[in-house]
Amino acid sequence: MKIYSNRIDGDARIDGDPELFLDPSDLLEPGEIPPPLELAELETTGAAHEAAITELEGIGVRARLLIADEYAGIANVLRDAAASPDPWVGPDPTQDHAWLDPQGRSTAVVRAERRNIAVRAAALELAVRLGISESMVRTRAAHADTLRERCPQIWEAFRAGRVNERNASSAAQQAATLPARSTDAWAKFDEQLAGSAQTLAPGKFRTRARVVRDRVHPEHIDERHKRAKDERNTWFQPEPDGMASFTVFTTADKVMLVQRYAEAHARHLRAQDGEERTLAQLRADVVLDLITRGMSIRTETSAWRARASVAITVPVMTLLGHDDEPATLDGYGPIDTDTARRLAGGASSWVRILTHPVTGTVLDVDRTAYRVPKALQRWLGVRDQVCTGPGCLRSARDCDIDHRLDWQYGGKTADTNLSPLCERHHVIKTKSKWVLYRDEATGAKWWVSPTALKVPVDPPPF
Template sequence: MSISSNDTLQEPWIYDDPERFLAPGDVLEPGELPPPFDLADIEASGDAHSAAMNELEGINARARVLIADEYAGIASVLRDAAACPDPWVGPDPTLDAAWLDPQGRSVAAVRAERRNIAVRAAALELSVRLGMSENTVRTRATQADTLRERCPKIWNAFRSGRVNERNASTAAQQAATLPARATDAWAKFDELLTGSAQTLAPGKFRVRARVVRERVHPEHIDERHNRANEERNVWFQPEADGMASFTVLATADKVIAVQRYADAYARQLRGQEGDERTLAQLRTDIVLDLIARGSTTETGTWSARASVAVTVPVMTLLERDDEPATLDGYGPIDTETARRLAGDAPSWVRILTHPVTGTVLDVDRTTYRVPKALRRWLEVRDQVCTGPGCMRSARDCDVDHRLDWQYGGKTSDTNLGPLCEPHHVLKTKSKWALYRDEFTGARWWVTPTSLTVPVEPPPF
C-alpha cells in the first residue's frame, strides 16, 4: 500500500521530517510533499518499533509499582490482623475478669493464638479475593516485611518500579536466611545488591544474591549445613498429561551422587542393542526403578508396598466406555493404567462408581466416630479439602462435622466433609463459617468480612 500527495493523512507524524524520505541530494520546495512511499519504509526506519518499546517499558515500570503496592498492601492487612484480631476471631475472652481457659493456658498464650488465627483467617480471605493461594499471600507478606526491615534500599527501588518482582523476591528469600540479629550483615547485603537488583536478569541476579549472602553471613557454612540437613524432604507435584514430578531436598553430595550414578548407568544401557530410549528417559527410569523396586545390578533388591486408591468407572473397567479413571491424590489417568491397577495390583484399593449416577448410597450414623466405610465415601466424594482453594488430599484431612457434634450435628455424609488441619482450625476458632443448603446440597463459606465463597466442586 502507498500514500500519494492527494491522500488524507491518517498519521500526521509521518511528515514531521519529510526530507528523511528523499533520496540523497534531493530537496523539497516550500509546501511540496515528498514522493509516494510505502508504510513499510516507516516500519523499517525503526521509529514505530522504538515508540512501541518505550511504551512497553513504561507499562512494565507501572506494573512493577502496582505489584510492589500489592505486596505492601498484603503485608499491611496481615500486620493489622495481628495487631487487632477481633474482626477475624471475635471478642477477646481474656478481658472478662471471670474468664478461665478450659485448657488451663495463660492469658498471653491465648492472646498469641488469637493473633495467629487472625492472621491465618485474613490470609485465607485475601487468597479468595485476590485469586492467589494462601501460601502466595503469606509469602508476599513475609517478603515485603523482610525487604522493608532488612533491605530498605532494595525495597524502595522495588516500590518505585526499578526492581522487578523476581529479583525482589530473590533478595527477600536470601536476606531472610541471614541471622535475626545480624543487622550489619543485612546492611551489607542490601548495599551490595541494590544496583544488581535493578540491572541483572533474574537468573544472574539469583546467583549474585547467593554469592553475596555467603560473603556477608557471619556464621560458618559448616554450622549452617548441619542445620539445613535437618530440613531434608521429598514432595510430589501433579503435572499435565498423566505425568508428575518428584522432588528431593537433601545434601548436595548425595543428590549429585544419585544424579551421576543415574547418568553413568544410563550411558551404559544406551549402548545396548534394541534400546531406543534417550539418556533423559533412561536416567528417569533408573531412578524410579531404584526407588520403587530397589532393583539394580549393584544394590540388590528391597521392596515396599503402599495402599493407593484408584476410582474406576465400572463401564471403563469392562472396556465398554472410555471415561477417565481417577488416581487418588493426582487426578485423571489413562484407561490402560487404570485397568492394570484395578485388575493386577493387589496393593491398590479398588473403588467402582455406579454406571449411571456415579455415587454411593447415603450412610447415616448416630455416633461421633466416623466409620471407615463412611470416611472412604467422603474421600471419594470430595477428593480434596473443602477449604477454599485447598488441594490437600481428602485422605490426609480431618473429617469435620459441619454442625458441631456438641450442637446436634450428625455423623452423616450430609454433615461431614474433609478439612485439612489448618482449615479445620480456622473453621473452629475464627469467624469463617461453613453452611449447607439441605435441599440442594450446595455448600458455601462466609468469610469474616461477609464474603460468600461457594465450596468448589471436586477437581477431577
C-alpha cells in the same frame, strides 16, 4: 520527542552517530514511567516498532509498581490482623476478669493463638479475593516485611518499579536466612545487591544473591549446613497427561551422587544395541528403578502396605473394556486407561472404587486393602475428594472429618453434616469467624468470610 534509555552513565548517541548527542533532559530518569506516544507523533516518526517498545517499557514499569503495591498491601493487612485480631476471630475473652481457659492456658498463650489464627483467617480472605494461594499470600507478606526491614535500598527500588518481582523475591529469600540480629550482615547484603537487583536478569541475580549471602553471613557454613539438613524433604507435583514431578531436597553430595549414577548408567544403556530411549528418558528410568527397587523390598511388610495404600476410582465400563472414560488416581487426577486397569487388577495396596457408567454413583467399594477406613469416611473421600477449604487441594484421606455443625451443638454424624478439612482449614473454621453453610434442600455449601464475602465450596477437581 523524548528518547528513553536504560543507560545511567556516559553519553547517549542516536543510532550510534558520534555527532548526534542527546540532551540529558531527554533521557528517562530511573523509575520514571514512559508515557504512551500520541498517534500524531507516531505518524511523524513512522517508527511503530519504537513506539511498541516504548509502550511495553512503560507497561513493565507500571506492572512492577502494582506488584510492589500488592506486596506492601498484603503485608499491611496481615500485620494489622496480628495487631487487631477481633475482626477475624471475635472478641477477646481474656478481657473478662472472670474468664478461665477450659484448657488451663495462660492469657499470654491464648492471645498469641488469637493473633496467629487472625493472620491465618486474613490470609485465606486475601487468597480468595486475589485469586492466589494462601501460601503465596503468606510468602509475599514475608518478603515485603523482610525487604522493608533488612534491605531498605532494594525495597525502595522495588516500590519505585526499578526491581522486578523475581529479583525482589530472590533478595528476600536470601536475606531472610541471615541471622535475626545480624544487622551488619543485612546492611552489607543490601548494599552489595541494590544495584545488581535493578540490572541483572533473574537467573543471574538469584545466583549472585546466594553468593553475596554466603559472603556476608557471620556464621560458618559448617554450622549452617547442619541446620539445613534438618529441612530435607520431598514434593510431589501433578503434571498434565498422566505425568508428575517428584522433587527431593537434601544434601548436595547425595543429589550429585544420584545424578552422576543416573547419567553414567543412562549413557551405558544408550550405547547398547537396540536402545531407542533418549538420555533424558533413561536418566528418569534409572532413578525410578532405584526407588522402586527399594519399594519392592519393603512391600514384604504389612506396615508398608498400609502406608502405601492409594485409592483409584474406575468407571466400571472402562474396567471391562467397553469405554475409555478416564479413571481417577487419588491425589492426582485422570490417568490413562492401561494404567488404571493394571492398578485395579488385584494389587492389594490399591483401593478400587467402581462407579456407575451414567450417573457416577458408587457401585462398590473394595475392602481388600490392609487398612480399611469406615464406610462413611470412604464415601466422603469419594464425594469430596479434597479438603473443602477454599482453594485447598489436600487429599480427603489426609484430612480431618469435620462436623459442619459441631457435635456439642447437636450436629449429626451424617454425610450431610460432615466434610473433609485439612488441619489448617479445620482450625480456621473452628477458631475464626469463617463459617461453612449448607443448603439442606439442594446440598450446596458455601463459606462466608469475616468480611462477609460469600465463597462457594469448590467442586471436586476430577
